[in-house]
Amino acid sequence: MNLALRDIRHHRSRFIQTCLGLGLLLGVVMSMSGIYRGLFTDATAILTATAADLWVVQQDTSGPFAATSRLPEDVKYRIRAVPGVAQASALSFQNIQSDRNGKPFRFFLVGYELGGLGGPPVIVAGRPIRQKHYEMVVDRAMRLPLGAKLRLADDDYTVVGHTAKMVSSAGDPVAYVTLADAQKIQFQDDDNAIRNNRARLAEQISRLPFLAPAQAGQLAPQVAAIVGSTHIVNTVVARLAPGADLAEVQARINRWNHFRPLAVQDQERILTEGMIKKAKMQLGLFRAILLVISGVIISLIIYTMTLDKLRVIATLKLIGTRNRVIVGLILEQSLLMGLIAYAVGYTLIGLTHDKFPRRVDLVPVDLVSLFVIVLVICVAASLVGIRKAMRVEPAEALGN
Amino acid sequence: MYAVQIERLTKIYGSGATEVVALADATFDVAPGELVAILGPSGSGKTTLLTTIGLVTEPTRGRVVLDGELIVDNGWPPGLDLKRVRREKLGFIFQHHNLIPFLTTVENVMIALENNGVSTKEARARSMELLESLGLSQRLDHYPSLLSGGESQRTAIARALANRPRIILADEPTAALDTENGKNVMRLLKALAVENDSAILVVTHDHRMVEGFDRIFEVSDGRIVGERRNGSDNA
Numbered sequence: 077m078n079l080a081l082r083d084i085r086h087h088r089s090r091f092i093q094t095c096l097g098l099g100l101l102l103g104v105v106m107s108m109s110g111i112y113r114g115l116f117t118d119a120t121a122i123l124t125a126t127a128a129d130l131w132v133v134q135q136d137t138s139g140p141f142a143a144t145s146r147l148p149e150d151v152k153y154r155i156r157a158v159p160g161v162a163q164a165s166a167l168s169f170q171n172i173q174s175d176r177n178g179k180p181f182r183f184f185l186v187g188y189e190l191g192g193l194g195g196p197p198v199i200v201a202g203r204p205i206r207q208k209h210y211e212m213v214v215d216r217a218m219r220l221p222l223g224a225k226l227r228l229a230d231d232d233y234t235v236v237g238h239t240a241k242m243v244s245s246a247g248d249p250v251a252y253v254t255l256a257d258a259q260k261i262q263f264q265d266d267d268n269a270i271r272n273n274r275a276r277l278a279e280q281i282s283r284l285p286f287l288a289p290a291q292a293g294q295l296a297p298q299v300a301a302i303v304g305s306t307h308i309v310n311t312v313v314a315r316l317a318p319g320a321d322l323a324e325v326q327a328r329i330n331r332w333n334h335f336r337p338l339a340v341q342d343q344e345r346i347l348t349e350g351m352i353k354k355a356k357m358q359l360g361l362f363r364a365i366l367l368v369i370s371g372v373i374i375s376l377i378i379y380t381m382t383l384d385k386l387r388v389i390a391t392l393k394l395i396g397t398r399n400r401v402i403v404g405l406i407l408e409q410s411l412l413m414g415l416i417a418y419a420v421g422y423t424l425i426g427l428t429h430d431k432f433p434r435r436v437d438l439v440p441v442d443l444v445s446l447f448v449i450v451l452v453i454c455v456a457a458s459l460v461g462i463r464k465a466m467r468v469e470p471a472e473a474l475g476n
Numbered sequence: 477m478y479a480v481q482i483e484r485l486t487k488i489y490g491s492g493a494t495e496v497v498a499l500a501d502a503t504f505d506v507a508p509g510e511l512v513a514i515l516g517p518s519g520s521g522k523t524t525l526l527t528t529i530g531l532v533t534e535p536t537r538g539r540v541v542l543d544g545e546l547i548v549d550n551g552w553p554p555g556l557d558l559k560r561v562r563r564e565k566l567g568f569i570f571q572h573h574n575l576i577p578f579l580t581t582v583e584n585v586m587i588a589l590e591n592n593g594v595s596t597k598e599a600r601a602r603s604m605e606l607l608e609s610l611g612l613s614q615r616l617d618h619y620p621s622l623l624s625g626g627e628s629q630r631t632a633i634a635r636a637l638a639n640r641p642r643i644i645l646a647d648e649p650t651a652a653l654d655t656e657n658g659k660n661v662m663r664l665l666k667a668l669a670v671e672n673d674s675a676i677l678v679v680t681h682d683h684r685m686v687e688g689f690d691r692i693f694e695v696s697d698g699r700i701v702g703e704r705r706n707g708s709d710n711a
Contacts (some may be wrong), residue, residue, distance in 0.1 A: 077583060077590055077599075079576075086578035086619065391574040394532065395635070396563030396591045470562075473533045473574050474523065474647055 080408035081399065083385070094377055095413055099420025101370050102450065103399075107432070108363040109442040114435030115355055119245040119347045122186070123340065125197035126167075128313035129322060131338045132329060138338075138346045138409045140169050140310035141245050149307040151335065157326050160320030165192030166309035168258040171248065172228070183218055183251050184244035185228075187258020193313050196252045202237035208254055213237040215249035226251075229261040247434045255309070263306040274300045367449060374380050375457035378410045382461035390464050390472035403462050410458035413449045477544045479642050479675030480506040480529060485538035487524050487698075497533070498524040500698045506675040506691075508642065511666050511697050513590035513677045513686040522679045523647060525695065529677065530645045531558045532565055542566070543642040563591050565673075567636030571648035573628040575620040582607060582616040588638040606634045610664070626657040632666070637668060644668075646678040650685050658685055 084091045122141075131140075132147070132155060139145025147166075155164040168187035173180055191207060196213045202222045203212045212233045214220050225232045233253060242250040253261070264270075271459040278296040281287065288297065316322060322339055329337040338346070348356075382389075389402055420441070431434040487499040506512050516522045527533040529540060530588045531547065540548035542565050552558070562568075568704075575584045585603035586610045590596065591613065607616060620628055629649060636644050650658030662678075662685050669676045678689070685694050695703035 077579075077586055077596055079578075079587075082583065083578040205526060387574070388576050388578075391570075391576065392587070393559070394530075394562065394568055395588055396559045396575075397587070398559065398591070401591075471477075471527060472525065473568075474532070 078408070079405040080412065083381075083405065084409060084412065091413070093408075095416040096418035096420055097378075098370065098373060098413065099424065100371070101366060102417050102421030102446070103424040104421075105370065105446060106368065106438065106443065107362055107419055107429065107436055108359050109446065110425065110429055110436030110438050111432070111434060112356055112359040112363065113442065114439035115359070116348055116438050118243045118247050118435050119352045120344055121241070121243055122158045122169075122194075122245075123343055123347065124183075125242060126194045126313055127315070128193055129316045129340055130161075130314040130325065130329075131340065131343045132312040132314065132335050133310075133338060135334050135336050137336065140167070141343075142346045142351055146308050147254075147309050147312060147335065149309045152309075152312045154332075155312050155314055155329065155405050158314075158325055159314050160325045161314045162317040162320070163193060164312055164314040165194055166187050166255055166312050167194045168255055168262060168308075169310050170258070170262050171244070171246070172261075173250075182248045184246070184248045185258060185261065186250055186252050187255040187262075187309075188252060189255045192255075194316060196239040198239055198278070199237045200240045202235070204237055205252065205254060206236075209257055210234060211236045212251055212253045212257075213239055214251040215242045216240050217249040218251065219245070228253075229264065231257075231260075233257070235470065236415065241435065243435065245347055248334045259306040259308065263308055367453070370450070370459055371453040373452055374410060374413060375460050377413070378406060378458050379464065380463040380465050381409065382406055386464075386468050386472060388457065389468045390470055393468065394470035394473045395407070399466065402465055406459065406461045406465055407455065407458045410454040410461070414454035418447060418450050477508075478505040478541070479508045479510070479543055480677070481531060481539075481541040483539040484530055485525070485540065486536050487521075487528055487533060488536045492639065497698050499528065500539070500702050502701065504693065504703070506643075506677060508673045508675055509669055510690045511669040511676045511688075512678070513689045513692045514677060514695055515683065515686060515692055517681055520695045522681075522695045524698070526645050526647055526677060526679045529643075530568065531562055531609065542694035551679060563639065565610040565642055567639065567641040569629070569632050569636045569644065569646035569649045571651045573620070573625075573632040573652070575623075575628055575631055575635075577620050580617045581623065581627075582621055584620070584631055585634045585638050588635045592639050603634070603638065606638060607631070610634050625653050626660065629653060629657070629661050633661070633664065633668070637672065637674075640672060640674075642674055642675045644674050647676060648680055648682065650682065655684070658682070659687075662686075662688070 133139040134147055137143045137145045149166050152164050152166045155161055166189060170185050172185050173182045175181060186194065196204065199213065200216065205213055210231060210233050212226065212235055214235050216238050220226065220235045222235055224235045244250060277300050281296045281299065282289065282292045284292065294389040316325060326337040329335055392402055429438060478615060483503050485499060486654050489496045493587050502525055505711040514522045514525060522534060528535045534552050535548060537550045539546065547561055558626060576587065582600065582603045585606060586599040589599035589682055604616060607613065610633065612627060612630055615623060615627055623631065650661050653661060665678065666688050668674065680686065692704045
């Protein structure tokens, strides 16, 4: 006869309520672990999806995610010419925030070359971008239906496809447009500014004493075109040919003195250690605190349950019940409470993790670790109750 | 062979100025099948006498022989397995029944049998049989909170008898019952003593409940001050 189960059967509702409460707490611990993992996945989502070996950014910067980086677009042609480089593409990144239905609407806009690296890794609905202008693919999290129009920098963009689980390191959903569109959105001035700049340039050039008026008139539009160029990108990514030596390719690009060729591992380190390290530490600390709280709660519950049973334990001792049966009564209840609470937490988080605003990655190693930790906590927590039970004298069963 | 033999059993609490003699030089023996009452007012030492025989309280000195086995000889010998002796030789009945609240009537009896290594199946069968013999066949699956005082005490008696112990120790078994139920319990104990050939020692302060007992010891200030046998007075 299992006394632990008999006791639970008798105090069923109290036990279930306790398990539910504890389960919610463990669910929060699981979600913390999932968010902790999700931060890393989110931070490296674009990096992973791009699948490039090399990220070439502006010299002395750690761009394009952690710092600003600007490169002339035509650098990509020089990089393509480096021995060992199989493919190179220019990419543009920018955060955009606007209002939608009176609420802030944030996303991360990626500009990529059609057929090049860095485009949407998967299309879950609709189709990829086929036209050079005014089409976009958005992450499902943006809740923009296919065919929806989004106005960006005086132009309307049509949503032609959906991708999934693509977010920036800040957790904002990603939208894709062509590189040309992205450059226009990011770098092109509005019409008034263009007109003013052109007039100012023409005025300044016309005052140059060594130019004839006709020459100045021809030169001004050329200069304005150069000054107003939007052929700027944030990075050029490259994929190496099989067998190519990454260090050698990096060394060649370094010799140009104006660029910094970051290996994908460097970029990953910048993203994870620089940008999300503190957030990860904070979540880790929360997780540890919650586990301690869970341990204290289990311990208190088991201790209280033991206090309620002191006379019963004294009676059991008096009628000759072995200590292992009494220890089992306390330990099994503690373990069962932990197991049920874990199952409640797991079910809860399993059903809801997709609905969290940020990615929650439930990784088996985390879940198994937590399971083991919960078991250890339950055993440790029951020790307080067991110690109390072992000190009960059979004589306490007698008298009032 | 006596079921219980005690010699100069003494229990002293504290020492020096705070010394309290709870039990002094108690000596008697009880034969199998004998129903013995230990009578005395509160604080007289009767429960101390019972608990030293029941291996719950360690005596300061004296000897206790249970069912022919010397168990206590001027204190508990090192290594003595008190629980084994209690399981095998003793049955306890308490004033407040002390049934396990989360076990049903039948399970409350089963636990005593399982403590002695009886399988769950056999324990259930034997417990049901015992409870039915005590008129509790309709209450087998009831929790103690749903039993009357008399039913609870009969369940406690069934638990004490489950392992057919040679000695049953009862501490104020009728104190929580009305007079009628109290007398019924005493009659039941008398019948069981004869039927099972068990020695039954009952501690009580109620003179009305000791009618029909084989022997009555009167205790006062920790000493046995009188002994009566079947109505005779040897004080």
